[in-house]
Amino acid sequence: MATVALAGLSLEEPLRRKPFAAVLFSGAPTIVGAAIVCAVAVLALLAPWIAPHDPSMQNLALAFKPPSWLAGGSATYLLGTDDLGRDIFSRIVWGARIAGIVGLCAVAIGGCIGIGLGVVAGYFGGIVDDVIARIADIQFAFPAVLLAIAVVGVVGPSLLTVILTIGITGWVQYVRVVRAEALSLRERDFVQAAVATGSSVTRILLRHVLPNISSSITVLTTFGIARAIILESALSFLALGVPADIPSWGAMLADGRQFLDTAWWLGLFPGLAIFFTVLGVNLFGDGLRDALDPQSR
């Protein structure tokens, strides 16, 4: 990895020949990030085997049990129970699956629309750019909450509704940055050279434009996953989140916020789950970004 020490104006020779994986995992933060992402993925995939209890199994007699290491806690309920006596640990484990589904699906929807439109708009410019920019602006200027209410009103409250809302509001993030970069890249020598040598538009976009904005896309995607997970919890705050019987971290946190100073474990653990997952995704994304950057390879 290249280290630029500006003060001394020394420039280490970029690592050119090392394999991608070696570059990617050369930094401790990336490894930590990857580890967290893997852990969440394992929780999500193996939830039925890891979770000790049914996440929606209620037992009012056992409500508000503190975590196992506190007085009154029980080893059966590692992280305690919530206001309806459901096992928080099991809900967090299952919540990983929901977080994964929401994050990936929403980013996939937003990313595909956004990158496609952004590259096209930035590269071709003119009328195409204008139309896409206007649509993006309209979407962007439109409050996500209102859209969420509309989607909920039409589709009904469901996981799909949440994914759609987050995805549909997310593509604009891509369009704006991707378009700006494509706009700037279009004027670069190597793109102009490709145009001059008669490369096809598709080839130029795929070979010259996309790779050069891949680092931005990676950063945007990590932002996007983080944003999806956090927006999901914000929608829960506004009572527009996933249905109550789905154990999502956002919904758990939104419900738990009323108990932050009386039964803190209801809100803290889903909060930490969100925090560490987003942290992991971001750390990993940073590493990926550095490794993907054509100029540092």
Place this chain on the structure above:
Amino acid sequence: MPYGRRALLSFAALLALSLGGSAALAPAGAADSTVTISQGVDPVTMDPLKRTITPTTNVHYNIFDTLVRQDREGKLFPWVATSWKRVTPTVWEFKLRHDVKFWNGDPLTSADVKFSVEKIKDPAEGSEQGPRVATVERIETPDSYTVRYITAKPTAMIAGYPWQVFIVDSKYWKEHGDDVGHSSGYQAEHPMGSGPYIFKSWRKDEQLVTEANANYWHGRPSVDSVIWKPIPEAAARVAALRTGETDLITNVPAQYQLQLAGGRNTRLTSARSIRVLFFAFNTLKPGPQQNKLVRQALNYAIDVPAIIQTVLGGRAYAVNTPLPPNFVGYDPKIPFYHHDLAKAKELLAKAGYPDGKGIDMLINAPIGRYNKDKEIAEAIAGQLSQTGGHFTTKIQEWTTYVNFTSSRGLTPVYELAWGNNSYDADNTLTSLFTSDARLSTYANPALDKLIVDARYETDPKKRQAVYDKSLEIIHDEAPWLFMFQYEDLYATTKRLAWEARGDEDIFCDEMKLK
């Protein structure tokens, strides 16, 4: 790099500007005999003839007067009206006090009462209070201090809205272009009342300031000034009370009760609410809920005391009928459906659903409308699942939800809570159980007839007998999962002496500072 620097400079300037700008807004220090009240939402208008929502009418009760007031048991007592009597079956006559004056000195007369009711009934006004004076056909004013309500049908003198209209200054309204048939909108922000507190200023969603009316006919209220400062988020409301930024908060979530009751500077006050929560079966739509045995079985399957204890911190009272014990018409002889899973399963089997097979029900519920509405629905779904049937929840925000209630579109089970501030059976039973009521999803001509009979029965004993019969039918038919009557929780700072009321009203002239 001129642009970058300029941008930085302009942001710095903005920072300075925003900080400087806000410094000028610093509020005057609150005097000691000021009480700050924090409800969840701000009042929406100072025009007292328009809206019906509690946080708004709570402010109106303190700046306007009504003919009568209602005590904590729902009994009416004289206020601006000194006495009332039924002249004929359809005419109620009220005698008014002679010493009531609006803040501008205008005397309050029968013409003002007439104007207020007529303005509400005016279709051009579009007032939400319209349905509440719908029984009043017209108003007569034989003299300046006598008002006659003429109703279409004989009406019992029970607590109710016709007599609790806020009285506005008709002269002042006409001066500002507001008359029957025409509104200027001026009253929305410039109220002229006769109440114990004088409206001073209002910055919406920020604060509304009122001051004691020194010339109030009922005597100057004890607290000098009352500020209404809304705080939407419950946790923030509790925090503001604990830091002493506010003196009285409404809708205290049950989980804070220990903390606030034992607080250094805080105390709790509560009252049996006029609100009863229930889950209704939509018996008008096809499904197993049309089978009485299924409805009874599910009533046996739920454990209401456990829900009250856990979800509401014990702050509610299980009910055996749609009426709570402190209502006229209540029948204590009717038994409860006690939690009995075996009996529930037995009844289900008898109804043709052994082990709950074939039962797949959606429990509809709103979120953020009633105290713990969502959690209660989840708990109910969890308990009902013990029967072996399949029960899921569908939680929606209130506006979407309530629109479905208008078309009776929530099915097969839905959660609602009914607040009835008349403390009388009629409003509850008529609104929720008669065949043509908008919110009723149960139809039974025999019950319809009983409810109408009771309404026009003037002998209290006979009336109670009719209600006993109605409630027996309702209990047996079980068109609801019978749940509970809420207990409303309020918290105040220790310096404030004020006790909660079940009808959700806040009268500041009842307050004292220690």
Place this chain on the structure above:
Amino acid sequence: MTAFLVRRAIGAVWVVVGVAVAVFLILHLTGDPAAVMMPPEATTQQIAEFRHNQGFDRPLWVQFGSFAWAALHGDFGNSLRHGEPALGLALERVPASVELAFSALALSVVVAVPIGVLAAVRRNSLLDLAARIFALIGQSAPVYWMGIMLILLFGVQLGWFPVSGIGGIKHLVLPTVTLGLFTMAQLMRLTRASMLDVLKADFLRTARAKGVQPLRLLWHHALRNAWLPIVTVIATELVTLFSQAIITETIYAWPGIARLAVQAIVDRDYPIVEVVVILAALAFVAINLLTDVFYAALDPRIRYE
């Protein structure tokens, strides 16, 4: 340049029109407020009358036509909730929101941009690590959770700041930090990333090789190019701030336009929602135009014909 701006201004008009149409349609598709506005004991007929009086029973295009015609004359109708002109109700909340949004944005920019630049320059240093951790925390913590934690810590436990309402600078502190944190983190991350990109670019190597002074290099060559994505993000963050403000203003009982909007959405108070969304769209296109001007000034490689 002028032609470009004129073209963008025309585009801006289309955006506002598009938003107005979208908000109208979406609102009217999600159920009207009659059932919420009328008291529970109202009969079906009384609700139908209310609907008729308000004109909700007319065909959608007729409703839109009369709405659009009045709106063009600056009349957005009376709020259903307040019974007063919606435009006035919305405008009187603008100052409080602007105060909060700009202090949050200013705080973010003042903290995030310098730290982001330094973190990029001193990559992998302790400062870089601290900045990255801070940025991650800021982005990972949901706003309302942060808000309630700040209230409990600085309001209730320490008693340093008031926990709700608008007032002096003290009232501004907690909401500003709550609202600004996410933007600050986002901006810090992007500034760092953007600076890193630029620091590696060919023209910087050339400049370095030519022996340009480090600080001059940083300021004149590097930051100048890094500004492009940063400005983009600052502009987009203003909209994000509006969304975040919905939560911040609610938690801190801040009398701003976002809180008005969310209450109006909940109540289906059509006129208020329409006017707020259109105002937000106007603010948005104005900011966008400014960003375009910035682009033009910052990156001479962008063409405008």
